[in-house]
Amino acid sequence: MKLPKTGASWSELKSEMSARGAGDAKWRDGKTAVYVFNAGPEVEQVQKEAYTAFMSENGLGPLAFPSLAEMEKEVVSMALDLLHGPEGSTGAMTSGGTDSITMALKTARDFARSKGQSGPANIVLPQSAHLAFDKAAHLMDIEVRRAPLKTDGSYEADPAAIADRVDSNTVMIVGSAPNFPHGIIDPVAALSELAIEKGVWLHVDACVGGFLAPFARMNGVPVPAFDFELDGVQSMSADLHKYGYAAKGASTVLFRSADLYQHMPFDFAGWSGAPMKTPTLAGTRPGGAISAAWAVMNHLGVEGYCRLQGKVCAAREKVEQGLRERGFEILGTPLLGLIAFRHPDLYSFALYGEIYKRGWFTSVTKEPRSLHLMLSPKHADMIDDYLRDLDAACETVRAGESAPAETVQPRYN
Ligand SMILES: *Cc1c(COP(=O)(O)O)cnc(C)c1O
Numbered sequence: 016m017k018l019p020k021t022g023a024s025w026s027e028l029k030s031e032m033s034a035r036g037a038g039d040a041k042w043r044d045g046k047t048a049v050y051v052f053n054a055g056p057e058v059e060q061v062q063k064e065a066y067t068a069f070m071s072e073n074g075l076g077p078l079a080f081p082s083l084a085e086m087e088k089e090v091v092s093m094a095l096d097l098l099h100g101p102e103g104s105t106g107a108m109t110s111g112g113t114d115s116i117t118m119a120l121k122t123a124r125d126f127a128r129s130k131g132q133s134g135p136a137n138i139v140l141p142q143s144a145h146l147a148f149d150k151a152a153h154l155m156d157i158e159v160r161r162a163p164l165k166t167d168g169s170y171e172a173d174p175a176a177i178a179d180r181v182d183s184n185t186v187m188i189v190g191s192a193p194n195f196p197h198g199i200i201d202p203v204a205a206l207s208e209l210a211i212e213k214g215v216w217l218h219v220d221a222c223v224g225g226f227l228a229p230f231a232r233m234n235g236v237p238v239p240a241f242d243f244e245l246d247g248v249q250s251m252s253a254d255l256h257k258y259g260y261a262a263k264g265a266s267t268v269l270f271r272s273a274d275l276y277q278h279m280p281f282d283f284a285g286w287s288g289a290p291m292k293t294p295t296l297a298g299t300r301p302g303g304a305i306s307a308a309w310a311v312m313n314h315l316g317v318e319g320y321c322r323l324q325g326k327v328c329a330a331r332e333k334v335e336q337g338l339r340e341r342g343f344e345i346l347g348t349p350l351l352g353l354i355a356f357r358h359p360d361l362y363s364f365a366l367y368g369e370i371y372k373r374g375w376f377t378s379v380t381k382e383p384r385s386l387h388l389m390l391s392p393k394h395a396d397m398i399d400d401y402l403r404d405l406d407a408a409c410e411t412v413r414a415g416e417s418a419p420a421e422t423v424q425p426r427y428n
Pocket residue numbers: 110111112113114145147191193194195220221222223254266
């Protein structure tokens with residue numbers, strides 16, 4: 016397609032865009048359990064209006080836009096407060112979890128170098144850790160060592176297997192709270208002890224749990240220690256655009272101290288332009304992502320988050336119960352909004368295909384092959400519908416009327 020010679024009217028374009036959107040997942044109906052966090056129309060309106068209010072402003076210029084600098088500072092400080100950041104802890108907003116993880120790894124690497132690490136760097140991850148670490152390590156030419164999970168069916172990281180892979184060139188070890196594939200919180204207390212014993216940097220990836228777990232705990236869920244309350248945790252990633260219900264393009268990367276954080280910003284004067292110091296990978300930083308996160312957090316407050324996260328956990332408990340009644344195995348003991356499950360007789364990916372045909376956008380986990388749901392507050396009203404459609408999917412697969420098992424592969428793009 017070529018750029019049109021003459022422009023079209025906004026009203027014309029608007030209706031064309033809405034027609035194009037008609038083919039997209041109807042996530043507002045509550046049948047999407049991946050990609051979108053649906054906290055309802057009121058939060059969506061706050062996101063939208065707060066985003067557009069600062070859409071053209073640029074977080075790159077704190078002097079020009081002190082409003083954004085202030086809002087970012089407050090967002091980071093609220094995040095640190097929720098995650099037991101000690102006195103002096105600090106951080107920044109980024110464009111998302113991948114960005115936060117990349118910046119945390121860059122910071123850990125440069126910190127290690129400042130302490131004399133000079134060989135080829137490596138990081139040690141549980142097998143369930145997010146691929147964003149591999150992407151970041153690839154960019155920085157860092158070796159990734161993945162350690163198998165515990166073999167007790169808990170789907171938790173195995174601190175002993177991680178310890179075995181750590182050496183003097185290890186610049187980071189990782190725990191997830193929770194991991195994405197199974198929704199399980201790793202034994203971060205044990206990882207923290209290991210980190211202290213070996214003198215290695217521990218990053219806790221709370222991208223998907225950072226703004227859920229603290230409120231689940233306030234609601235009485237027995238969430239184990241996973242954040243800065245554990246002394247070995249040096250950095251964390253927590254996404255605002257997931258269970259923080261902020262507009263997309265918003266995450267936080269957090270550090271125990273300014274001493275660690277100082278290795279993150281890039282400060283450069285050796286070019287023709289003005290000297291520039293940027294905290295994260297981005298140059299231009301969308302003001303809307305900052306203002307929308309700030310507005311949603313202040314709009315919901317502790318009470319709003321507790322209410323919404325209570326619905327998420329209730330939805331998970333309800334689906335868990337229904338799945339057990341139908342003979343499904345839940346992988347490990349999920350406590351938050353993610354759940355993976357499989358049936359002893361029915362091929363997971365075939366069920367995935369059948370549930371998709373019934374209008375559900377969900378996901379799968381590969382190790383072991385299972386179905387995966389990422390639940391939103393909206394799903395609290397949808398579990399009966401889901402289970403009914405799952406029953407129909409099971410019948411079709413059981414009757415051998417779906418595609419042959421081995422030919423079914425989930426597709427994302
Ligand atoms: C979503 C997620 C990420 C990556 O975040 P993006 O915002 O998609 O880049 C990293 N880790 C975990 C555990 C996640 O759930």
